[in-house]
Amino acid sequence: MPDEGILIRIENITVCYGDKIAVENVSFTFEAGFIYGIIGPNGAGKSSLINTMVGILPIHAGRVHYDQDDLSKNSRNIRYNLGYAPENIYLYDYLTGREYLLMISEIKRLPETQDEIAYLLNQLNLQESADRIIVSYSHGMRKKIALAASLLGPPRYIILDEALNGLDPVAMYNVRHLLRNYAKQGSTILLSSHILELVENWCDYIIIMKDARLLAAYSQEDIERLCAKTGTDFSTHFIRLVAGDDQSSA
Amino acid sequence: MNVLLRYYAKQGWHYWHNLSLRFKIELFIVGIIFVSFFSEKGAHLFFQLLNSRDITPIGLAVFTLHLILLFYAATVPFMYYILLPKQAGFHVLRVQPLAGSSMVMVLFLSSLKYQLIPLLLMVPLLIAFTLTTNVFAVAYFVTGILIYPLLFILTIHFLKIFTDSYYKSISLYFLFWSIYFLFFTGLYFYLDHYLLYQSVFLMLICGWFYYKRGILDNQQYWFNKVKKSVRAQSFTFIQYHDFPKIMRPLFARETLVSLRNIRYIRLKLISTMLYILLLLAGHEYFPDNYIHFVAAVTFLFIWLHYAYQFNEKYVQPEFPLFMRTMPVKFFTLVSARILSELIYILLLLVLQNVVLMLAGTAIATILYLSAGIIIFAGFILYIIAIVRIQFYHNPRLAGYAYHFLVIFSVMMIANFYLVGPLITGSLIIYLTLLARRQIAR
Numbered sequence: 001m002p003d004e005g006i007l008i009r010i011e012n013i014t015v016c017y018g019d020k021i022a023v024e025n026v027s028f029t030f031e032a033g034f035i036y037g038i039i040g041p042n043g044a045g046k047s048s049l050i051n052t053m054v055g056i057l058p059i060h061a062g063r064v065h066y067d068q069d070d071l072s073k074n075s076r077n078i079r080y081n082l083g084y085a086p087e088n089i090y091l092y093d094y095l096t097g098r099e100y101l102l103m104i105s106e107i108k109r110l111p112e113t114q115d116e117i118a119y120l121l122n123q124l125n126l127q128e129s130a131d132r133i134i135v136s137y138s139h140g141m142r143k144k145i146a147l148a149a150s151l152l153g154p155p156r157y158i159i160l161d162e163a164l165n166g167l168d169p170v171a172m173y174n175v176r177h178l179l180r181n182y183a184k185q186g187s188t189i190l191l192s193s194h195i196l197e198l199v200e201n202w203c204d205y206i207i208i209m210k211d212a213r214l215l216a217a218y219s220q221e222d223i224e225r226l227c228a229k230t231g232t233d234f235s236t237h238f239i240r241l242v243a244g245d246d247q248s249s250a
Numbered sequence: 251m252n253v254l255l256r257y258y259a260k261q262g263w264h265y266w267h268n269l270s271l272r273f274k275i276e277l278f279i280v281g282i283i284f285v286s287f288f289s290e291k292g293a294h295l296f297f298q299l300l301n302s303r304d305i306t307p308i309g310l311a312v313f314t315l316h317l318i319l320l321f322y323a324a325t326v327p328f329m330y331y332i333l334l335p336k337q338a339g340f341h342v343l344r345v346q347p348l349a350g351s352s353m354v355m356v357l358f359l360s361s362l363k364y365q366l367i368p369l370l371l372m373v374p375l376l377i378a379f380t381l382t383t384n385v386f387a388v389a390y391f392v393t394g395i396l397i398y399p400l401l402f403i404l405t406i407h408f409l410k411i412f413t414d415s416y417y418k419s420i421s422l423y424f425l426f427w428s429i430y431f432l433f434f435t436g437l438y439f440y441l442d443h444y445l446l447y448q449s450v451f452l453m454l455i456c457g458w459f460y461y462k463r464g465i466l467d468n469q470q471y472w473f474n475k476v477k478k479s480v481r482a483q484s485f486t487f488i489q490y491h492d493f494p495k496i497m498r499p500l501f502a503r504e505t506l507v508s509l510r511n512i513r514y515i516r517l518k519l520i521s522t523m524l525y526i527l528l529l530l531a532g533h534e535y536f537p538d539n540y541i542h543f544v545a546a547v548t549f550l551f552i553w554l555h556y557a558y559q560f561n562e563k564y565v566q567p568e569f570p571l572f573m574r575t576m577p578v579k580f581f582t583l584v585s586a587r588i589l590s591e592l593i594y595i596l597l598l599l600v601l602q603n604v605v606l607m608l609a610g611t612a613i614a615t616i617l618y619l620s621a622g623i624i625i626f627a628g629f630i631l632y633i634i635a636i637v638r639i640q641f642y643h644n645p646r647l648a649g650y651a652y653h654f655l656v657i658f659s660v661m662m663i664a665n666f667y668l669v670g671p672l673i674t675g676s677l678i679i680y681l682t683l684l685a686r687r688q689i690a691r
Contacts (some may be wrong), residue, residue: 014623054574054575055574055575056570056571056574056575059646066312076577078511079575079576079577080574080577084575087572090569090571090572091512092503092507092566093507093566094506094507094508094510094511094566095503095506095507099502099506103499103502103503103577104499105498105575106495106498106579107500107576107578108576109577133510139598228634250640
């Protein structure tokens with residue numbers, strides 16, 4: 001049985017593309033009610049780790065548990081409760097934004113979701129274009145629809161892979177509050193981003209990856225303590241850490 | 251002439267220069283064959299027309315020219331509103347300070363790309379004309395070919411700026427040129443000074459364009475207002491309300507995504523027309539073995555028509571998010587795909603049965619054939635569904651697998667009566683299990 005409060009547990013995950021190791025022996029536990037952020041330089045293995053966690057990439061070694069379900073053995077149960085927004089957006093061009101959300105909610109068998117869809121569209125400032133075909137959407141609008149689809153439910157596990165990059169400031173503000181509310185309701189949220197400020201300000205825990213490994217993990221208290229101790233801000237610490245100058249980690 | 255326009259006009263020349271020598275020689279040889287073949291045929295036809303009917307050389311020139319121009323004129327609005335704005339060259343030129351007359355030249359030069367086939371056809375036609383008619387007729391023909399295409403472009407462009415409306419400009423364009431063609435082509439035999447009237451009319455048009463040429467300079471990026479060709483949403487998700495809930499989202503997705511894709515609709519229409527034409531042609535050429543012909547054509551048609559399912563123009567490929575992170579059930583997805591295409595199969599069956607009944611085929615035979623076609627179509631649609639799931643990340647590979655599977659299955663079943671179906675069945679079951687693993691564990 002999993003520990004109380006732990007929703008997602010990854011154990012010794014290793015992912016390879018041929019000979020190249022993308023993620024090497026990473027373990028972590030994600031607790032309910034918190035927002036986690038993954039950050040790291042390009043090629044650090046963030047997207048590979050996330051793709052493995054949602055089942056897109058096969059795991060070469062290790063395990064991923066969502067509550068008591070093992071991803072490799074019982075993925076269907078997990079899928080009903082998983083909201084995932086990928087970095088590269090693929091949507092059905094000839095459905096309208098609202099229809100796409102309806103389709104996702106019906107596939108996930110969510111109870112009456114019309115109001116929730118309207119609420120999400122409103123929060124993402126998409127209500128006026130919701131009944132237009134997706135092919136006519138801009139890149140930002142497509143991102144918003146993909147994000148709204150991942151938040152339907154709301155799901156127990158929300159995983160956003162660079163899904164917030166490129167959103168307008170109003171949508172960012174609303175999404176931040178939405179995610180915080182979902183976390184309060186018991187969801188576990190994991191987001192990856194290249195924007196250090198976003199991860200630092202939004203997340204309760206920050207995970208830093210480099211060269212396929214988990215380099216360090218900090219809570220907000222750790223960050224405050226670290227900044228006070230070194231007299232620098234977190235971004236300076238992050239840059240030193242990924243450059244290999246700083247060996248301290250929480 | 252605007253410097254940019256000069257470079258724009260040079261594109262064709264540069265294109266020719268960049269072709270390899272081998273390609274140039276090949277084009278030259280093909281051109282010689284093409285021109286000599288059609289010139290000879292054209293000359294023969296013109297000679298017959300001039301001798302057997304009461305047609306004068308200039309009359310032949312009028313009718314041939316107007317026939318070609320009629321086709322040309324009909325395609326110009328489509329070219330002006332849809333094809334030209336898509337050309338990359340326009341995106342460079344639209345931000346340049348072009349004069350109205352330069353813009354008309356740009357339009358004309360750009361339109362030549364789409365008129366390549368009619369222009370190529372002109373060469374043998376012109377040679378045939380030269381061989382059979384007199385200089386005056388040839389001169390008339392050449393003048394017409396040089397003047398009219400520019401006038402067509404100028405008319406639609408003028409009307410677009412003048413009316414500032416998509417529909418009004420097209421309507422007025424067609425109205426004007428229809429009247430023109432009806433009048434001048436239809437009245438050729440009744441007007442004593444036909445060419446004089448035509449010349450005066452053309453001069454009047456040109457005069458009006460010249461008088462109103464200031465309009466051209468007032469244009470502001472006319473192609474920004476081009477309408478996007480997005481198909482109206484004639485069906486909506488809500489209309490699937492009474493459909494079984496388990497199937498509804500996937501069935502609605504399959505049908506809506508297809509019905510709103512204009513390319514898909516066009517493909518279905520053209521394919522169906524082709525199928526009907528083949529059936530009707532078969533009745534003429536294979537009356538004795540008509541039922542066999544219909545069966546063969548239908549089986550082949552279903553197999554080859556559904557190859558479009560592996561072309562991203564008609565079918566959007568599945569993506570990892572849908573296949574790997576959504577709680578989709580394998581058999582629900584397969585059933586939704588088969589059901590969404592079953593309506594078209596039924597339509598084909600109705601068409602085929604009507605044709606067979608008209609040809610006097612016995613009802614029992616029609617029923618046997620229909621049953622066979624339904625089984626075959628089900629088999630094809632099932633194979634498509636499983637290979638599309640198995641190779642969802644690579645539609646091309648899925649296409650190869652589809653063709654291989656169909657050919658393999660037909661060969662096995664046709665040649666090895668007991669072992670063949672068994673091996674095919676085993677292969678299909680194995681592939682089903684593989685495909686199932688892609689979305690469900």
